[in-house]
Amino acid sequence: MTTSITKQLLVIGNGMVGQHFIEQFLNQTETAQWQLTVFAGEDRPAYDRVHLSDYFSDGNAAKLQLVADSFYAENKVTLKLDEPVLAIDRAAKTVTTAKARYCYDKLVLATGSYPFVPPIAGNDNQHCLVYRTIADLEAIRASSKGARTGVVIGGGLLGLEAANALKLQGLEAHVVEFAPQLMPVQLDKDGGELLRCKIAQLGVSVHTDKATSSISAGSEQRLQLNFSDGTVLQTDLIVFSAGIRPQDSLAKDAGLELGPRGGIVINNQCQSSDADIYAIGECALWQGQLFGLVAPGYQMARTAAAVLTGDNSQSFSGADMSTKLKLLGVDVGSIGDAHGRTPGAISLRYRNDLLGEYRKLVLSADGKQLLGAVLVGDNSYYDSLLQYALNGIALPADPHSLILPQSSGKPLLGPAALPATATLCSCHNVSKGAICAALDNGVQDLAGIKSCTKAATGCGGCAALLKSVVEHELTARGVAVSSDLCEHFSYSRQQLYHLVRVDGLKTFNELISRHGRGHGCEICKPAVASILASCWNEPVLAKPHVALQDTNDTFLANMQKNGTYSVVPRIPGGEITPAMLISIGQVAEQYQLYTKITGGQRIDLFGATLDQLPLIWQQLIDAGFETGHAYGKSLRTVKSCVGSTWCRYGVQDSVSMAILLENRYKGVRAPHKIKMAVSGCTRECAEAQSKDVGVIATENGWNLYVCGNGGMKPRHADLFATDLNDQQLLSYIDRLLMFYIKTADRLQRTATWMNNLEGGLDYLREVIINDSLGLCAELEAQMQLLIANYQCEWQTVLNDPVQRARFNSYVNAAAPARSDFGFVPERGQLIPSRQLNINVSIESKETSL
Amino acid sequence: MSQLAHALESQPSLQQQAVILCRQQDLVPFSGVAARFAEYAIALFYLPGETVELYGLSHIDPVTKAPVMAHGLLGETKGEFYVAAPLHKQQYRLSDGQCLSDSALTLQVFKVQLLDGQVYLLPPTEY
Numbered sequence: 001m002t003t004s005i006t007k008q009l010l011v012i013g014n015g016m017v018g019q020h021f022i023e024q025f026l027n028q029t030e031t032a033q034w035q036l037t038v039f040a041g042e043d044r045p046a047y048d049r050v051h052l053s054d055y056f057s058d059g060n061a062a063k064l065q066l067v068a069d070s071f072y073a074e075n076k077v078t079l080k081l082d083e084p085v086l087a088i089d090r091a092a093k094t095v096t097t098a099k100a101r102y103c104y105d106k107l108v109l110a111t112g113s114y115p116f117v118p119p120i121a122g123n124d125n126q127h128c129l130v131y132r133t134i135a136d137l138e139a140i141r142a143s144s145k146g147a148r149t150g151v152v153i154g155g156g157l158l159g160l161e162a163a164n165a166l167k168l169q170g171l172e173a174h175v176v177e178f179a180p181q182l183m184p185v186q187l188d189k190d191g192g193e194l195l196r197c198k199i200a201q202l203g204v205s206v207h208t209d210k211a212t213s214s215i216s217a218g219s220e221q222r223l224q225l226n227f228s229d230g231t232v233l234q235t236d237l238i239v240f241s242a243g244i245r246p247q248d249s250l251a252k253d254a255g256l257e258l259g260p261r262g263g264i265v266i267n268n269q270c271q272s273s274d275a276d277i278y279a280i281g282e283c284a285l286w287q288g289q290l291f292g293l294v295a296p297g298y299q300m301a302r303t304a305a306a307v308l309t310g311d312n313s314q315s316f317s318g319a320d321m322s323t324k325l326k327l328l329g330v331d332v333g334s335i336g337d338a339h340g341r342t343p344g345a346i347s348l349r350y351r352n353d354l355l356g357e358y359r360k361l362v363l364s365a366d367g368k369q370l371l372g373a374v375l376v377g378d379n380s381y382y383d384s385l386l387q388y389a390l391n392g393i394a395l396p397a398d399p400h401s402l403i404l405p406q407s408s409g410k411p412l413l414g415p416a417a418l419p420a421t422a423t424l425c426s427c428h429n430v431s432k433g434a435i436c437a438a439l440d441n442g443v444q445d446l447a448g449i450k451s452c453t454k455a456a457t458g459c460g461g462c463a464a465l466l467k468s469v470v471e472h473e474l475t476a477r478g479v480a481v482s483s484d485l486c487e488h489f490s491y492s493r494q495q496l497y498h499l500v501r502v503d504g505l506k507t508f509n510e511l512i513s514r515h516g517r518g519h520g521c522e523i524c525k526p527a528v529a530s531i532l533a534s535c536w537n538e539p540v541l542a543k544p545h546v547a548l549q550d551t552n553d554t555f556l557a558n559m560q561k562n563g564t565y566s567v568v569p570r571i572p573g574g575e576i577t578p579a580m581l582i583s584i585g586q587v588a589e590q591y592q593l594y595t596k597i598t599g600g601q602r603i604d605l606f607g608a609t610l611d612q613l614p615l616i617w618q619q620l621i622d623a624g625f626e627t628g629h630a631y632g633k634s635l636r637t638v639k640s641c642v643g644s645t646w647c648r649y650g651v652q653d654s655v656s657m658a659i660l661l662e663n664r665y666k667g668v669r670a671p672h673k674i675k676m677a678v679s680g681c682t683r684e685c686a687e688a689q690s691k692d693v694g695v696i697a698t699e700n701g702w703n704l705y706v707c708g709n710g711g712m713k714p715r716h717a718d719l720f721a722t723d724l725n726d727q728q729l730l731s732y733i734d735r736l737l738m739f740y741i742k743t744a745d746r747l748q749r750t751a752t753w754m755n756n757l758e759g760g761l762d763y764l765r766e767v768i769i770n771d772s773l774g775l776c777a778e779l780e781a782q783m784q785l786l787i788a789n790y791q792c793e794w795q796t797v798l799n800d801p802v803q804r805a806r807f808n809s810y811v812n813a814a815a816p817a818r819s820d821f822g823f824v825p826e827r828g829q830l831i832p833s834r835q836l837n838i839n840v841s842i843e844s845k846e847t848s849l
Numbered sequence: 850m851s852q853l854a855h856a857l858e859s860q861p862s863l864q865q866q867a868v869i870l871c872r873q874q875d876l877v878p879f880s881g882v883a884a885r886f887a888e889y890a891i892a893l894f895y896l897p898g899e900t901v902e903l904y905g906l907s908h909i910d911p912v913t914k915a916p917v918m919a920h921g922l923l924g925e926t927k928g929e930f931y932v933a934a935p936l937h938k939q940q941y942r943l944s945d946g947q948c949l950s951d952s953a954l955t956l957q958v959f960k961v962q963l964l965d966g967q968v969y970l971l972p973p974t975e976y
Contacts, residue, residue: 547877551935559917561913813885
């Protein structure tokens with residue numbers, strides 16, 4: 001008989017921690033001799049209490065369940081639902097339920113906790129409820145029928161969750177808190193205050209500093225809360241969420257050691273005062289401490305499961321109580337010593353009432369270690385701060401940079417400083433350690449890391465950090481991280497730029513035959529074309545360059561999804577005469593072009609066929625327009641406000657300056673597109689701080705901002721120099737642009753370029769303002785050459801029959817009708833039809849001679 | 850000599866079937882132009898000096914169905930030439946039209962040949 005050697009393991013409680021224990025236990029190797037029986041007080045298997053309020057948003061209790069019903073049978077675990085244990089007999093080693101008595105060899109108590117209901121007269125009313133189980137939620141739902149208002153007593157974490165649950169029931173929700181602020185355990189005064197404002201904005205009324213002395217019948221509503229200060233509040237139902245207490249009565253009756261205020265005392269192996277009885281989760285008291293979070297409970301479950309199966313290497317050594325959560329949609333984070341109770345602790349705070357953000361760092365007396373932090377409004381800072389606090393990483397010299405808005409461009413933790421436990425990708429929960437392990441297992445590049453760990457494949461927000469970590473780790477492993485442009489050039493863009501300039505090379509063929517190999521590709525050809533243009537500014541469609549250009553540069557227009565092109569004439573500074581505006585309108589009307597105003601204060605005309613482009617441009621040039629370079633990696637627009645010419649606030653003529661800048665830099669090819677703006681006063685209506693080059697007027701001249709951008713990852717530009725006169729402004733921008741062109745990577749915008757410069761903004765100031773490299777005269781001279789060699793590329797094309805012939809759709813057939821491209825009307829204009837209806841065969845055949 | 854050129858010279862019947870698409874001077878070296886034949890739009894890629902100097906592939910981007918392939922950039926990897934689709938940058942091998950990043954995508958290949966300053970096409974119906 002095998003039963004003779006089978007040992008009985010009983011688990012009391014099937015909450016989240018009890019369930020985790022079962023799973024951890026089943027994962028152990030030495031389990032064959034154990035028969036596992038689990039007693040649940042509730043009539044359903046373990047469910048997710050953390051997301052309890054989801055039950056109200058979707059009404060689906062099954063979705064909360066942690067494992068399928070079949071889990072227990074499949075793993076030979078006996079689950080006794082709705083069979084609470086009534087007593088433990090330690091001498092006989094049995095437990096008793098209403099149905100039977102069961103023997104145990106080892107017993108695990110995972111009894112959890114119960115909601116504390118303060119002893120207030122009237123708290124036994126049928127509409128006074130608690131918030132912990134699905135049954136509680138069902139009671140709240142029943143009570144909500146015909147109710148208008150609900151009050152939560154307790155403004156802690158669970159109380160705010162409960163308030164959310166009431167809101168989801170369509171009730172007007174109130175939160176009553178005894179302390180002067182919300183979440184007094186996790187937040188400081190400022191954080192609590194801001195949370196209160198944000199929650200109030202969401203329609204939850206918050207009453208702090210209120211002690212409830214009694215609950216009586218209401219006149220307008222079912223109940224009335226009577227506060228100790230004499231005020232009252234009427235409501236239809238009350239949910240108590242004034243803290244939890246350990247569920248330790250079974251243990252107490254069995255004579256196990258309890259803490260002075262409850263809780264089953266356990267040692268580092270999670271054993272109670274009886275070595276055969278373990279306690280885990282919220283019912284357990286470790287070194288005088290209770291743990292009301294699920295993560296420490298899971299750690300105890302892992303420890304107990306290991307110890308029970310003879311693995312004594314595991315022990316519970318306390319847990320970090322830092323939390324990050326979204327309460328009623330508001331980000332709240334609390335790390336370590338949030339209140340600064342460590343002797344000598346100092347704090348740094350960032351409070352922005354405008355944005356509704358608050359962040360506090362608690363530092364050691366010497367300012368070198370992060371002891372704790374409070375976050376309200378934006379939890380994106382949490383992961384990095386937690387790494388500092390948990391791993392005792394030395395803080396940067398300016399720790400405030402960790403909580404200032406990230407647009408200030410300060411790097412967070414660098415790849416080398418991150419500990420292995422650092423979470424890089426929060427979507428897929430990938431740590432730096434997992435990345436390193438993958439690299440150790442033979443993954444060799446970023447693409448491989450992404451496919452094997454899923455890192456950076458969720459929201460993608462961690463892509464830059466992931467790349468720097470992978471490159472850093474590869475370098476550390478002695479793998480050369482190639483900065484080669486592509487397989488045809490073993491040089492970076494910067495090096496190629498240098499070679500072109502030093503050797504005076506004028507064509508791609510010269511460069512590849514002297515410094516490269518093979519025939520080039522779609523990476524190196526446009527990059528070299530851009531370098532050649534940046535150095536010599538020959539027309540991009542001149543014969544040696546034409547086959548190098550990206551499609552848009554080849555046809556000096558932007559290809560759209562249906563194969564037609566858009567046309568953007570330059571409108572410097574966004575200033576345009578009515579006559580010019582009319583001529584654009586006439587062209588658009590004649591060719592039935594879809595017309596839209598762009599974000600850069602100009603006009604985009606969509607839907608031109610290749611054959612129409614020269615015709616359209618002939619008319620635009622005759623009307624006085626030039627190409628707008630919307631297709632090029634070059635200056636796009638210089639946006640402006642009307643400035644002092646019209647505006648009562650303007651202090652300088654921003655339009656004139658914008659036109660001057662746009663005409664100065666138009667056509668200059670760069671590693672990526674460049675956008676600029678000029679604002680006529682500090683109100684900044686031109687949004688100059690979101691541009692690569694931003695100019696803002698002051699009483700005394702111009703402030704220059706650099707390296708901002710909008711787009712996928714917006715970044716505010718940094719203030720570079722103040723109160724410049726026109727000449728200083730131009731020479732700084734000349735130098736800055738040329739230095740960018742000289743040193744940036746392919747397709748690298750100014751913001752990334754500056755972030756990657758060793759020394760960042762300060763270094764850039766040294767080079768551009770103080771001429772620390774002795775380069776400024778050369779940079780200005782190079783810019784002068786580009787400006788002097790400017791020509792309108794469209795004018796050049798129209799003057800050259802060979803170049804113009806490139807714009808025939810077919811070399812042997814008439815131009816296709818525009819209708820061939822498939823257009824449908826929308827709001828009075830033509831847009832591409834969803835299904836392309838092109839009058840040519842698109843079928844693909846397998847063929848061979 | 851390519852197979853088509855050989856076929857054209859050795860089989861008079863084929864020579865009759867082949868059609869002149871355009872002149873050699875209509876081609877743009879190391880780039881593409883588009884030509885029409887019946888219902889077909891054909892991208893002609895011209896690589897003067899290479900073993901195979903002329904390739905003909907469908908001008909229609911298989912992903913967007915837009916007639917744009919001739920306007921893609923030509924590239925070379927490990928000695929093989931390809932065209933990068935202008936809209937979404939998939940690479941298609943010139944020799945057989947196979948997409949290098951997605952095995953499900955191909956460009957139809959047309960038999961074209963340079964002869965006496967003319968571009969010849971063997972019409973697809975004759976294959």
